[in-house]
């Protein structure tokens with residue numbers, strides 16, 4: 259813990275240096291980082307493309323715009339060029355023959371800022387479709403490292419990162435705001451919500467969107483954990499789960515934000531940290547975190563959906579009654595396709611629904627809501643993201659779903675906004691809240 | 707230089723040189739990337755069955771998952787046709803097997819001649835369609851460059867020259883005997899050697915890179931418990 263505490267300010271300093279890059283975008287720095295990002299696995303994948311175009315048909319942005327520039331692998335062009343120029347297997351031979359590709363330029367990178375950010379949710383649908391097994395989404399994540407460190411990420415991402423570093427939240431939400439919501443939920447549920455309880459088993463962190471837009475989730479958790487007798491706590495510092503660093507593609511910003519959660523977990527000596535209903539927060543904390551911070555965690559990370567499923571299977575969580583609407587599960591990409599939590603949400607949903615329907619191509623082939631991978635934080639990308647939602651909308655209509663259920667507050671928010679744009683009234687529900695709604699009531703207290 | 711001299715050249719120095727470039731170039735293409743290395747993943751794995759994930763990635767991606775079949779069906783089917791057709795012709799045709807046997811001592815059962823002859827037509831047409839598709843489809847046009855067209859050319863050329871050389875081959879002739887028309891055979895061999903020389907440098911290297919890339923993605927997905 260001590261070593262970690264001494265490292266934290268370092269993460270912070272490096273993160274702030276990344277944000278300073280926006281003042282003077284530097285194409286050479288971006289190229290250097292592209293090359294550095296192409297390690298063994300990434301380089302093999304960059305090198306394996308046969309230009310078959312299949313990935314285009316998997317990407318909702320291409321499907322709705324039919325703009326060839328929205329072909330997933332094309333988004334990697336600057337990174338590919340930089341790698342071919344400097345590090346590819348025959349780079350020296352090419353140089354000797356005068357066949358080196360030209361250096362990436364600032365103009366090119368400004369153009370690609372739209373392709374690498376506005377038109378990519380890091381959803382990984384293209385990865386699933388590529389016959390060469392190229393993890394295009396993973397490579398876009400890497401390419402963003404080059405963009406963000408050199409000042410080419412969207413201005414909105416730098417601003418959100420600045421707010422997250424300054425206040426703890428990308429939308430500038432601080433502890434007093436969460437405290438207020440906790441108090442409201444305590445009143446609503448009549449249950450005590452433990453804050454900074456040292457030695458609790460589970461640390462609950464939240465996303466700003468949940469705190470602001472879906473605060474009932476906090477009450478739902480209180481009721482669920484009360485019934486299942488789970489020992490838990492919310493930290494007053496380090497409660498924000500979302501990570502703009504992972505979305506903008508800055509390992510330094512991501513590490514600085516993650517270190518706050520890890521510090522909270524270490525301070526409160528918890529055994530588990532629960533990733534809330536948020537896809538990228540899960541991916542950041544569960545899969546990227548240990549690598550970004552350079553340490554294996556002394557605690558385990560579980561997604562709330564995994565924990566709820568476990569509690570149900572252990573018989574600690576019981577529900578009564580079922581929803582009769584035609585409910586369809588919207589798979590958060592980072593949780594399902596890229597996170598491996600595939601069956602749990604469906605098992606949970608089946609427990610509280612009489613009428614579950616699947617959208618066409620469910621699970622690992624689902625369409626993103628359109629706002630993942632930081633797209634929902636880019637104001638200029640709004641028209642494109644609403645357009646991309648058409649793919650989901652068609653699926654909802656085909657399945658005849660009467661409500662969508664999801665396990666990501668960002669998906670939920672983005673879906674609600676898009677549904678409104680499409681002048682529909684389809685409700686979008688959070689899975690945790692839905693479970694809490696059907697909890698078996700407490701047995702009446704025994705008379706004294 | 708007579709046709710017989712050209713054939714000697716194609717069977718001798720040109721063949722050895724092209725094989726050297728093929729093997730050394732391919733080895734370098736893999737080794738140069740391999741040595742870049744990677745850092746160990748510190749996140750606790752959900753599954754440690756990485757080899758199973760890699761194999762699922764390698765074999766599973768040979769057939770597109772039904773959910774991803776929408777669009778570009780033509781390109782996919784056409785791709786299967788010329789890949790299978792080329793494999794049938796390259797590895798199933800008796801003279802090719804005899805040629806490999808003469809070089810390495812390795813031999814295998816050939817396919818009946820009519821199967822190979824039957825494969826030539828669809829392969830020929832599929833390759834031409836692949837070129838047409840690449841030149842006219844907006845996505846493929848944007849993605850394609852010299853490598854794509856030259857790679858197509860070095861694959862198509864041996865098929866073309868092979869069809870021209872076929873007249874001079876008789877199943878009754880002893881292996882290695884002087885062919886009736888040495889010129890077309892020499893040109894066919896040289897065109898194959900051009901393919902060998904180009905393979906390690908361009909996208910034809912997907913012949914081996916595909917397996918590495920699929921395997922790596924498969925393993926890393928399996929580690930997370932996701933579908934490889």
Ligand code: SF4
Pocket residue numbers: 306307308309310311312313314331387388389390391392394
């Ligand atoms: S599907 Fe794969 S191989 Fe085909 S163009 Fe896209 S990245 Fe390249």
Ligand code: SF4
Pocket residue numbers: 316317318319329330377378379380381382383384385394395398626
């Ligand atoms: S990750 Fe998703 S949004 Fe990004 S290019 Fe691939 S399919 Fe498109």
